[in-house]
Amino acid sequence: MxxxxxxxxxxxxxxxxxxxxxxxxxxxxxxxxxxxxxxxxxxxxxxxxxxxxxxxxxxxxxxxxxxxxxxxxxxRRPQHQSAVLKIADIRAEITALGRSYGYELIGRKLRAATAADRDRLGVKKAGKVVAITCRHSADKVPFAVEDRLIDLSSVPDAAAADFSREPPGSWLLHHVPWTEAEHTISAIVADDRTAEALDIAVGAPCLVIDRYTWRSARTITAVRLLYPGDSHRLVARFKGG
Amino acid sequence: MxxxxxxxxxxxxxxxxxxxxxxxxxxxxxxxxxxxxxxxxxxxxxxxxxxxxxxxxxxxxxxxxxxxxxxxxxxRRPQHQSAVLKIADIRAEITALGRSYGYELIGRKLRAATAADRDRLGVKKAGKVVAITCRHSADKVPFAVEDRLIDLSSVPDAAAADFSREPPGSWLLHHVPWTEAEHTISAIVADDRTAEALDIAVGAPCLVIDRYTWRSARTITAVRLLYPGDSHRLVARFKGG
DNA sequence: TTGACTTATATGTCTAGACATATAATCGTA
DNA sequence: TACGATTATATGTCTAGACATATAAGTCAA
CATH class of the missing domain: 1.10.10.10 (Winged helix-like DNA-binding domain superfamily/Winged helix DNA-binding domain)
Known part of the structure; x- marks a missing residue:
């Protein structure tokens, strides 16, 4: 008291x-x-x-x-414009909620980088890339779908990695130290494919996180995470000063 | 090079x-x-x-x-990455983009706190509150709508403030030093009222930011900002290592 | 007035000590 | 075995110096 x-x-x-x-x-x-x-x-x-x-x-x-x-x-200029946004590793996020974590690899392709891939990774010329689509679930319910591109010229080991059991996010976290990243948050409505993957209605709101990760000016990965907009919440807490 | x-x-x-x-x-x-x-x-x-x-x-x-x-x-355990999320003061955000800032007060009510108000502010008993609805625009185009509640027991001066010209966010920033805040980000689809205020289609995606601000355990304000989801982007950049 | 050179100074880093303090581990006792 | 007292130890804080270094400010010449 x-x-x-x-x-x-x-x-x-x-x-x-x-x-x-x-x-x-x-x-x-x-x-x-x-x-x-x-x-x-x-x-x-x-x-x-x-x-x-x-x-x-x-x-x-x-x-x-x-x-x-x-x-x-x-x-310094007041920081009231910036907050520390905690974006947890999805597995940690789900287990922290006391729910069971589920992971499912939907697709994995190793290919020479297309123009779209290069554009997405922000590189001029890239050799090969790995494209991964997977789903994270909490208590068997779809939690987020992930659509990821890994630049193999930056992370050659990823070519050999099998992402059928371990999510690419965890794998990368343990294999590649990042130095810089950028998140972009936006909102979309679910299209057919997204709706099916998340088991929500077409036209339902989705929160989108696009994350780009670099290691000293080398792009490592670009990932898009889609969460059902009404269920998921990103919490950013900060102290003023 | x-x-x-x-x-x-x-x-x-x-x-x-x-x-x-x-x-x-x-x-x-x-x-x-x-x-x-x-x-x-x-x-x-x-x-x-x-x-x-x-x-x-x-x-x-x-x-x-x-x-x-x-x-x-x-x-330490929390392996989660923390990012500095820049959530600018809306006026600063718009002028930083080189666009003209516009502000319009839609409604302002001074009332005894309803049960819903108390719930939203997270306080058990509150005297009076000010409820404000306003719109921010960039180059005359709606940029965001704001729906705010100010706890007058924490900020008595706000009762006298006229928010017809100055946005409540700026006013508070200059009158009340906060010590803590929390942002929650989610996505919704626009309902009739929102669609009209933002001049977008009903059912279009919207990015939602709910912000609560405290000053040493006293709630100051609760605000909900709605942005058109396809146009607005929150960028969070962070450095690792 | 401009540019190059010099100087003064506040911060940046580091040392080899010191004592304080919380607490894990041990020991002794009931 | 359980509990309370003791001890060892890693971190927490602090000192009174030292030299390094970036740079604001002043100086002087073209």
């Missing part, structure tokens, strides 16, 4: 960090404002430079401030 | 961090795995403890590992 008694005072660097955070949050130090230099904070708090440095480094890692050599540290 | 020549080697603590990160991302060190103790890393890299501590602290701040006193540091 206790109303944050705050009996134990936090450590010094955390207090420094909290002090600065509060000033930023309340707008006392607006975006662009230069916060005191390390040596000034050292004087104010009567501690060593490493202590204030730790506080400022964490604020920088949290994207609350930006640090520039010789110039100082500055309050 | 240069193929990542990597001429300048990163600093030591960054190398340590990257080494560990790579092992985690490749699955070599799966969730739950205990990573080497600080003193072991000190021995391996031939540096001081503060250097490996900085690397591990950053990994902990990034939620990649969990540190437990006396026990060690462990790879």
């Amino acid at each position: 206790s109303l944050v008694t705050d009996a134990d005072k936090p450590t010094l660097y955390k207090r420094i960090r909290a002090d600065i955070e509060k000033r930023i949050l309340t707008g006392e130090w607006p975006p662009g404002h230069r916060i005191p230099f390390e040596h000034e904070l050292v004087a104010r708090y009567g501690c060593s430079r490493m202590t204030v440095n730790k506080a400022l480094s964490e604020l920088a890692q949290a994207d609350l401030i930006e640090r520039r050599r010789r110039a100082g540290s500055f309050v | 240069s193929l990542v020549t990597d001429a300048d080697k990163p600093t030591l603590y960054k190398r340590i961090r990257a080494d560990i990160e790579k092992r985690i991302l490749t699955g070599e060190w799966p969730p739950g795995h205990r990573i080497p103790f600080e003193h072991e890393l000190v021995a391996r890299y031939g540096c001081s403890r503060m250097t490996v501590n900085k690397a591990l602290s950053e990994l902990a701040q990034a939620d990649l590992i969990e540190r437990r006193r006396r026990a060690g540091s462990f790879v």
Whole structure:
């Protein structure tokens, strides 16, 4: 029940960090404002430079401030435009809900990249690709259909991989470290094929996630996930600051 | 053109961090795995403890590992990827696209909270609320419709605010600092009312964003944004490693 | 005025210590 | 066997220095 008694005072660097955070949050130090230099904070708090440095480094890692050599540290533009969107691995997502996970490979083709494939992967010339279509289900009910393209010139091992039991997402996660990715979220209505795969009505809303994954400027994979729009929800939670 | 020549080697603590990160991302060190103790890393890299501590602290701040006193540091379970989802202020979003922003208030009501209102705001008892419906447009074309509820017990000033010119989102942004928010993304098909407001066909797909904003456990506002599903795209980009 | 050079300075990284603290593991006792 | 006290240890925090490095700002010449 206790109303944050705050009996134990936090450590010094955390207090420094909290002090600065509060000033930023309340707008006392607006975006662009230069916060005191390390040596000034050292004087104010009567501690060593490493202590204030730790506080400022964490604020920088949290994207609350930006640090520039010789110039100082500055309050960054508010992040109210960005949220941390947790997009779990589908299997983890389903098991986390306490439901049984089911996976079914619908199709797998190894082929020379077509023009459409190259376009989708965002590469000019590609050798071979693997195209996979599969379905994820929760408690035997279709949860999402996946339509994926893997660039074999980036992930040669994928040619030998059999995706009949392991979903390509999990396989890739364990075989290829990604460095960058982009998600695009949109909505469509189900066409015949989608409706059948998801066991929903034609014309029902679907949430679409297109994900592209790179590894240092090399495209690894492009995947489109279709979820029944009324059943699935993407939750993005974030803390302001 | 240069193929990542990597001429300048990163600093030591960054190398340590990257080494560990790579092992985690490749699955070599799966969730739950205990990573080497600080003193072991000190021995391996031939540096001081503060250097490996900085690397591990950053990994902990990034939620990649969990540190437990006396026990060690462990790879964290949630293998889910987190992406920075940019959900811009709609005006900023539209002007960023180089299009002219238009705003139109459709309705504004001040009323005692109904049961539905309380449910939507997630509060047990609420005094009054403001319910606002408005439309955002880009180049005179409907871009999104907004349906918002503001809890006046949290934001009393909103009772006096006239939202005929300024969108409630901007107003709140400038008057109330939030501390936490949650977005839920889903898809629906347009009903008659929505179709008319967005000037799209009935049955066309719509992307829905439900956003709840709190300020230290106090609900501030609940808003539902409806975008034409085929025209709007939410882009979430994130860097791995 | 412009461009090249120099300098001052704030941050970036690192060290070799120190003491604090939570807790896993051990030991001893009921 | 179960439980309580003790101990060992890995992390948490902090210091008072050091040198590196990017760069804003000032200086000077063309």
